[in-house]
Amino acid sequence: MAQHKLKHGILTLLTGSLLSTAVFAKDNSKSILLAISKTDHTLVFVDPQTLKILGKAPVGEDPHEVVVSEDGRLAYVSNTGSGKFHEINVIDIPTMKALPSLDTGALLGPHGMTYVGxxxxxxxxxxxxxxRLNPKDGKVDWIMGIGQNRTHMLQVSADEKQVYATNVDSGTVSILDNLLLPPPIPPIGKPLPTAKPQMGWLQTVIPAGKGAEGFDISPDKKRIxxxxxxxxxxxxxxxxxxxxIETIDTKTLGISRAKFTPDGKRILISSLRTGDLLIYDTTTLKELKxxxxxxxxxxxxxxxxxxRAFVSCTPAGYISIIDLQKMEISGKLDIGPRPDGMDWAPAAP
Incomplete structure (x- = not known):
């Protein structure tokens, strides 16, 4: 595991890194690209315009995903370890330095992440x-058991009332809704006159397909x-x-990730097995390229x-750059062996 472990007393350090309350707008013209090299155990900072490496920061033994905080000051990297590790690395973006890592304790194998609220x-x-973890004190303040196997990728609605997750080995998708529920009724007698409705989480498990792994939600929030x-x-x-409501046979095994274009008209689907990138029309449901x-x-x-799209070609050892207007490869980026998770971070002023 990485050397930086969460210790009692790092509150001041983390709080100091969270002084900015402005939400970072991920405008790539004013941003840098963050990308993980799994073999080098580094988080790499790249200028997306020049494709030059700006710096690197150390991360843990099995880094998978990276996500940037809403204020754009911190990056978090999950270490999964085949469901055994319990470490999330913290990187200070302005200085490109590693901060003490977060220990998720008995919540083993952290993988998919998002930063909301x-x-x-x-x-x-x-x-x-x-x-859910509160970065100000490094403590987990909410847990919900899914009861499905290998809960993998994650998205959370902006109002924090819906949580979406894929469960790879169960072949399902979990949707958690935080709803106003009626007061509980005692097993004997009448409901208490003081009982009031309360918020509670309800899970809907939706059968998908074998190895349900990656997913994305359409910009209009109507489809997954x-x-x-x-x-x-x-x-x-x-x-x-x-x-x-629809099942598409892509005839491409190993499809692992999906990502909508900002206008929602197309979706990109990657295959870890074949190395193919599929581009689909989301209205006709037809493959474009x-x-x-x-x-x-x-x-x-x-x-x-x-x-443009950046696609981590993990086994090949590079990131492919795709011109989405021409729907063709426009370049390659080398950030180190086995690139994986990526996100945008603010460039220095």
């Missing part, structure tokens, strides 16, 4: 759970596209009804402008 939300693959790695299909879930990127394609990051 000033909190870090993450999946715990080894504990079949999703959880889920990649099913083991049967080469995509399940399209209608969010209001929480039902699968298949681009082979090499030995394997994983994480997808699209510029807010929608002009």
């Amino acid at each position: 000033g909190k870090l939300w993450f999946t715990a693959e080894g504990s079949k759970s999703v959880a 596209w889920v990649t099913n790695a083991h049967d080469a299909t995509v399940s399209i879930i209608d969010i209001p009804t929480k039902k699968v 298949k681009i082979n990127l090499g030995k394997g394609a994983a994480h997808i990051l699209i510029e807010p402008s929608g002009n």
Whole structure:
């Protein structure tokens, strides 16, 4: 595990890094690209315009995903360890320096992450759970058991009332809704006159396909596209009804990630097994283009402008850059062996 462990007394250090309360707008013209090298155990800072490496910071033994805080000052890197590790690394973005890591304790195998409402939300693959961590004190303040196998990727609605997660080995998608529930009724007698409705989480488990792994939510928040790695299909879930309404046979095994373009008209789907990047029209549900990127394609990051996509080709050892107007490879980026998770961070003023 990384040397930087969460210790009692780091509150001042973390709080000092969170003084800015402004929400970072991920405009790639004023941003830098963060990308993980799994072999080098580093988080790499890249100028997306010149493609020059600006710096590197050390991370843990098995880094997978990276997410940037809303104020743009901190980056978090999950270390999964096949569901056994319990470490999330913290990187100060302005200085590109590692801060003390966060220990998730019994929440084993942190993987998918998102930062919403000033909190870090993450999946715990080894504990079949999703959880929320308060970065100000490094403590987990909410846990929800999913009861599904290998809870993997995660998204949370802006109002924090819906949580979405894929469960790879169960082949399902979990949707958690924080609802106003009626007061509980005692087993004997009448309801207490003082009992009031209370907020409570309800889970809907939706069968998808074998190896339900990556997913993305459409910009209009109406659809979820889920990649099913083991049967080469995509399940399209209608969010209001929480039902699968379409299943697409991509004929491409190992599809692992999905990402909508900012306008929602297209979606990119990567295959870790074949190295193909599929581009689909989200209205006709037809494949527009298949681009082979090499030995394997994983994480997808699209510029807010929608002009380019960056795709981590983990087995091949580089990041492919895709011109989304021409739908073709425009370049390659070398940040170190086995690149994986990526995100945007603010450039220095």
